[in-house]
Amino acid sequence: MLKGLIFDVDETLVYYEGYDHREWYEKWIMPALMKHGIKLDYETYRKTVTGELPRSYIERFGIDHVEFWKIVDRVNLEYRRWMADRDKITPFPDVEALGELKKMDLKLAAVSNASQECTEFVLELFNLREYFDVVYGKDYSNLDGVKPSPYLVKKALNALGIKPEEAMMVGDSSHDVLAGKRAGMKVVNITRFGKIEGADYYVRDLWELEKLVKEILGSYSP
Template sequence: MLRGLIFDVDETLVYYEGYDHREWYEKWVMPALRERGIELDYETYKKTVTGELPRSYVERFGIDHVEFWKIVDGVNLEYRMWMADKGKIKPFPDVNVLGELKELGLKLGAVSNASPECTEFVLDLFDLRRYFEVVYGKDYSNLDGVKPSPYLVEKALNALGLEPEEALMVGDSRHDVLAGKRAGMKVVNVTRFGEIEGADYYVKGLWELVELIRKML
C-alpha cells in the first residue's frame, strides 16, 4: 500500500536558470577557498561530489573536511540568494500538484544533497515547505551519506514512519534512482532532462506523477 513519497528538490521541483556547475565553482567557491589558502581544482572537486572520491579527501589540502563543506555550503547559500534576487530560481509550473498529493493522504518528505539551509531556502522561496513533513539536506555527521547513498532517504522514511515498500522515491538524476533503489524503494524518474536507466516508472512531469499515483491507490 502506497503511503508516502520522498522527493528530490533541485531540478525536480525547482530549477536554476543559466546555472553551470563548473562556472559556479570557479566564480563563487574557488575565491572563498583561496581566502583560506586552499587550491582545489574543479575536476577534483567534482569527483568528491559524484562520489568517486570521499568527501574527506579534501583534508589533504590542510582543512578539516566538515569545515570545508560548510564553506562550500555557505557560498552556495549566498549564490542561491543572489540567483533568487535576480529571479533566476524558478519552480516548475507543475509543483502545485504537491497539494493534490497531500489531499490523497500521502506523507511527503524531501531530501537534497545541498545543505539543510540551502534546501529550506529554495522551498521557502516558493512556499513549498508546508507540503513536507520532513526535509533533509546533507548531514555534517555523515557527509558521504548524500545520494547516491541511501542514508538521507532512509532517514526520511524513518521520520515519516514508512517502510521502503510503502513509499516512492521521486527524482530527476542517477543519484536519486540509485539512492531510492539502495533504500529498497521503487523509483519514479521525472524525465525533464532525459530518462535515467534503472527507474521503475517514468513521468514527464508531476501531473503525470499524480495520474500514476491515482492508479496505484
C-alpha cells in the same frame, strides 16, 4: 500500500536558470576557498560531488572536510540568494501537483544533497515547504551519506514512520535513482532532462506523477 513519497528538490521541483556547475565553482566557491588558504581544482571537487571520491577525500589536502563543506554551503546559500534576487530560480509550473498529492493522505519528504539551509531556502522561497512533513539536506555528521548513498533517504523514511516498500523516491538524476533503489524503494524518474536507466516508473512531470499515484492507490481497492 503506498504511504509516502520522497522528493529530490533541485531540477525536480525548482530550476536554476543559466546554472553551470563548473562556472559556479570557479566564480563562487574557489574565491571563498582561497580566502581560507584552500586551493582545490574543479575536477577534484567534481569527483567528490559525483561520488567518484569520498567527500572526506579533502582531508588529503590538509583541510578539515567538515569545515570545507560548510564553507561551500555558506557560499552556495549566498549564490541562491543572488539568483533569487534576479528571478533566476523558478519552480516548475507542475509543483502545484504537490497539493493534490498531499490531499491523498500521503506523507511527503524532500531530500537534497545541498545543505539544510540551502534546501529550506528554495522551498520556502516558493511556499513549497508547507507540503513536506520532513526536509533533509546533507548531514555534516555523515557527509558521505549524500545521494547516491541511501542514508538521507532512509533518514526521511524513519522520520515519516514508513517502510521502504511503502514509499517511492521521485527525482531527476541517477543519484536519486540509486539512492532510492539502495534504500529498497520503487523509484520514479521525472524525465525533464532525459531518461535515467534503472527507475521503476517514468513521468514527464508532477501531474503525470499524480496520475501514476492515483493508479497505484486505485489498484489496492477491492
